[in-house]
Amino acid sequence: MAEVKLKGVTKSFKSTVAVKDMELTVPDGAFVVLLGPTGAGKTTTLRLIAGLEKPDKGSIEIGGEPVFGLTPAQRDVAMVFQQYSLYPHLSVYDNLAFPLRSPILRTPEDEVERKVKEVAEVLHIPHKLGNKSTELSGGEMQRVSIGRALVREPSIYLMDEPLSSLDAKLRADLRVELKRIHAELNATLLYVTHDQIEAMTMASHVGVLNEGELVQFGSPREIYENPRTAYVAARLGQPRINLLPVGLLGENAPSGAHSVALRPENIGYGDGRDATVLRIEHLGDQTRLHLKVADHDLVTLTDPHTTLAPGETVQIKPISPIFFDADGARIN
Amino acid sequence: MAEIVIKKVRKEFGDFVAVKESSFKIEDGEFFMLLGPSGCGKTTTLRMIAGLELPSSGEIYLDGEEITQKLPSERDIAFVFQMFALYPHMNVRKNISYPLISQHMPRAQVKDKVDEVAAILGIKDILNRPVGSLSGGDRQRVALGRAIVREPKAFMMDEPLGALDAEFREHMAEELRALHDRMGATTVYVTHDQLEAMQMGDKIVVMNNAVVEQFGTPQEVYDKPATMFVADFIGSPSMNFLHFEGRLASGAKSIELQGRKVPVPQLREGTQGALAYGVRPEHVRLMTEGGHRAKVIATEYLGTTQIVTLETPNGDLKARISSDQMAKAGEQVGLEFIGETVTLFDVQSGRALRSELNEEVLTNG
Numbered sequence: 051m052a053e054v055k056l057k058g059v060t061k062s063f064k065s066t067v068a069v070k071d072m073e074l075t076v077p078d079g080a081f082v083v084l085l086g087p088t089g090a091g092k093t094t095t096l097r098l099i100a101g102l103e104k105p106d107k108g109s110i111e112i113g114g115e116p117v118f119g120l121t122p123a124q125r126d127v128a129m130v131f132q133q134y135s136l137y138p139h140l141s142v143y144d145n146l147a148f149p150l151r152s153p154i155l156r157t158p159e160d161e162v163e164r165k166v167k168e169v170a171e172v173l174h175i176p177h178k179l180g181n182k183s184t185e186l187s188g189g190e191m192q193r194v195s196i197g198r199a200l201v202r203e204p205s206i207y208l209m210d211e212p213l214s215s216l217d218a219k220l221r222a223d224l225r226v227e228l229k230r231i232h233a234e235l236n237a238t239l240l241y242v243t244h245d246q247i248e249a250m251t252m253a254s255h256v257g258v259l260n261e262g263e264l265v266q267f268g269s270p271r272e273i274y275e276n277p278r279t280a281y282v283a284a285r286l287g288q289p290r291i292n293l294l295p296v297g298l299l300g301e302n303a304p305s306g307a308h309s310v311a312l313r314p315e316n317i318g319y320g321d322g323r324d325a326t327v328l329r330i331e332h333l334g335d336q337t338r339l340h341l342k343v344a345d346h347d348l349v350t351l352t353d354p355h356t357t358l359a360p361g362e363t364v365q366i367k368p369i370s371p372i373f374f375d376a377d378g379a380r381i382n
Numbered sequence: 383m384a385e386i387v388i389k390k391v392r393k394e395f396g397d398f399v400a401v402k403e404s405s406f407k408i409e410d411g412e413f414f415m416l417l418g419p420s421g422c423g424k425t426t427t428l429r430m431i432a433g434l435e436l437p438s439s440g441e442i443y444l445d446g447e448e449i450t451q452k453l454p455s456e457r458d459i460a461f462v463f464q465m466f467a468l469y470p471h472m473n474v475r476k477n478i479s480y481p482l483i484s485q486h487m488p489r490a491q492v493k494d495k496v497d498e499v500a501a502i503l504g505i506k507d508i509l510n511r512p513v514g515s516l517s518g519g520d521r522q523r524v525a526l527g528r529a530i531v532r533e534p535k536a537f538m539m540d541e542p543l544g545a546l547d548a549e550f551r552e553h554m555a556e557e558l559r560a561l562h563d564r565m566g567a568t569t570v571y572v573t574h575d576q577l578e579a580m581q582m583g584d585k586i587v588v589m590n591n592a593v594v595e596q597f598g599t600p601q602e603v604y605d606k607p608a609t610m611f612v613a614d615f616i617g618s619p620s621m622n623f624l625h626f627e628g629r630l631a632s633g634a635k636s637i638e639l640q641g642r643k644v645p646v647p648q649l650r651e652g653t654q655g656a657l658a659y660g661v662r663p664e665h666v667r668l669m670t671e672g673g674h675r676a677k678v679i680a681t682e683y684l685g686t687t688q689i690v691t692l693e694t695p696n697g698d699l700k701a702r703i704s705s706d707q708m709a710k711a712g713e714q715v716g717l718e719f720i721g722e723t724v725t726l727f728d729v730q731s732g733r734a735l736r737s738e739l740n741e742e743v744l745t746n747g
Contacts, residue, residue: 233711251684271705332599334600334604335618
């Protein structure tokens with residue numbers, strides 16, 4: 051396993067800048083998740099590290115060595131894609147053994163067997179080794195394709211939304227499993243996703259991307275509690291953070307403040323500004339209250355047994371508001 | 383405006399039973415969700431209401447009038463499909479006008495109607511654009527516009543947000559619901575996404591294997607699940623089941639797990655055999671001392687809360703606790719359950735046992 055460093059990496063496709071002046075360090079043994087919407091540059095970053103794309107500018111180092119000009123195979127990275135691509139005519143065992151038997155690695159068969167069995171154990175699929183890959187469920191197939199990356203000991207695992215094609219329950223199971231695998235193997239992992247839950251629950255470090263730029267890098271807690279920009283603030287949290295014009299709720303704002311961000315859980319009741327109840331959503335684990343203050347919609351959380359009804363008025367006040375300037379940058 | 387009643391409706395395709403005798407009532411103005419995994423019969427049910435499939439048996443009523451065998455065009459119901467089916471060679475205005483023009487409405491009136499609908503949907507400024515140049519969201523709005531403009535009695539929607547990515551989906555879900563609140567038209571909406579159903583619906587029908595498992599408000603199906611399937615399908619993470627064998631008498635207020643008494647809502651029926659203690663993740667508390675012993679397997683940070691996966695002698699479970707509370711993988715902890723919210727299940731039948739918590743809901747269902 052190795053540290054990966056991107057220094058001033060830029061990549062454009064025609065007139066579109068996909069990755070812009072990226073400075074990113076994936077520490078050895080870290081689980082880094084790059085989070086951003088479609089088109090933020092996540093997958094391009096991954097492909098640049100893998101050697102599937104060439105940067106226009108900047109350098110990439112894996113384990114302290116520049117990798118410019120090296121082929122994907124020479125870079126010793128293992129990639130897992132969104133769509134599991136298994137060999138349908140091969141058994142699970144042979145699918146897992148495939149990378150080890152490649153002409154570059156030429157692993158002895160007894161070593162192949164040891165590795166495959168070890169990985170099957172980690173993925174909880176030892177009883178499936180004899181199955182054809184087509185006889186597996188979606189979750190098992192994705193586990194095998196992750197396993198195919200794990201049999202090798204590459205410098206880094208690169209994963210491109212590997213869970214996005216799975217249903218919600220399976221995704222939740224595999225999230226826990228990936229995190230366990232990461233801890234057990236002490237692997238270095240770079241994982242890209244647009245799913246904030248995956249980023250928050252699995253990552254040791256989250257990198258938030260916006261239009262090809264890395265806007266913030268830190269632990270999930272840092273990103274959630276201390277967003278550097280309004281864009282970052284809106285990436286994490288369900289329901290979304292409320293972004294409101296400064297002064298709407300009568301808070302004391304620092305000079306230069308343009309907007310204020312309030313987590314739904316950071317809105318207090320009982321005094322403050324009048325808000326009209328639009329709608330109450332009972333989601334089970336949380337109850338959301340949709341409110342209108344002047345012309346602005348906002349969402350807050352309330353007690354599941356609330357007796358409030360649409361059309362009623364409540365008084366709300368901000369708790370630990372976060373302020374941003376006109377450009378969306380944080381003001382402390 | 384419309385009230386829709388489904389009475390013992392059944393649908394077979396050859397040997398395959400897609401929907402077994404299902405009954406429920408959709409009140410006038412409701413946003414009504416048909417929820418279930420793929421293949422459960424929800425889309426077939428929707429298509430039968432719209433008249434795109436005819437039931438093998440049973441009846442469907444729209445505003446008191448039987449419509450079971452009527453043509454779709456005679457039902458005054460608009461259908462919005464998963465993929466927005468727009469006419470690619472027409473601009474936005476023409477796409478929305480189309481249903482009215484085909485009804486021979488006078489031009490001037492069509493223009494007024496389309497302008498009104500465009501204002502509701504916030505798409506006035508794109509009326510003259512070709513649909514090919516639109517974003518996914520705007521296309522979806524145009525498709526909705528075409529359904530709304532006819533002012534049908536009810537809307538049928540088949541996973542209209544299924545093709546959108548997560549962030550945008552949530553936004554469109556809010557928009558759809560707000561639109562419904564403004565228009566008040568009865569809407570029947572098919573989805574496999576439980577969060578979408580909970581978020582948008584006034585009522586939810588949960589289907590599985592061609593059968594209606596439960597029918598109620600989001601709060602009812604979440605707090606008082608009628609079956610293990612519903613308990614498991616709704617909620618993320620879903621309800622925990624701690625398995626145990628036992629004999630319970632009607633009137634009991636606690637059960638025994640690993641020799642410890644744990645509270646339950648007072649039972650209204652007795653039973654014995656393989657049972658499950660169903661507890662929601664947010665109703666599990668972690669303590670350093672005492673309680674039901676468990677080992678922490680994993681923690682998942684979620685902002686203000688975290689999900690803790692735990693191993694117990696009665697099976698794994700998940701707890702949702704404050705992220706300020708410390709929990710480390712490998713640690714031994716004690717668990718306590720908020721007894722009044724617990725549902726007990728008979729594992730064999732999957733049915734919830736009647737108790738003071740759910741009695742009312744189960745008798746009505």
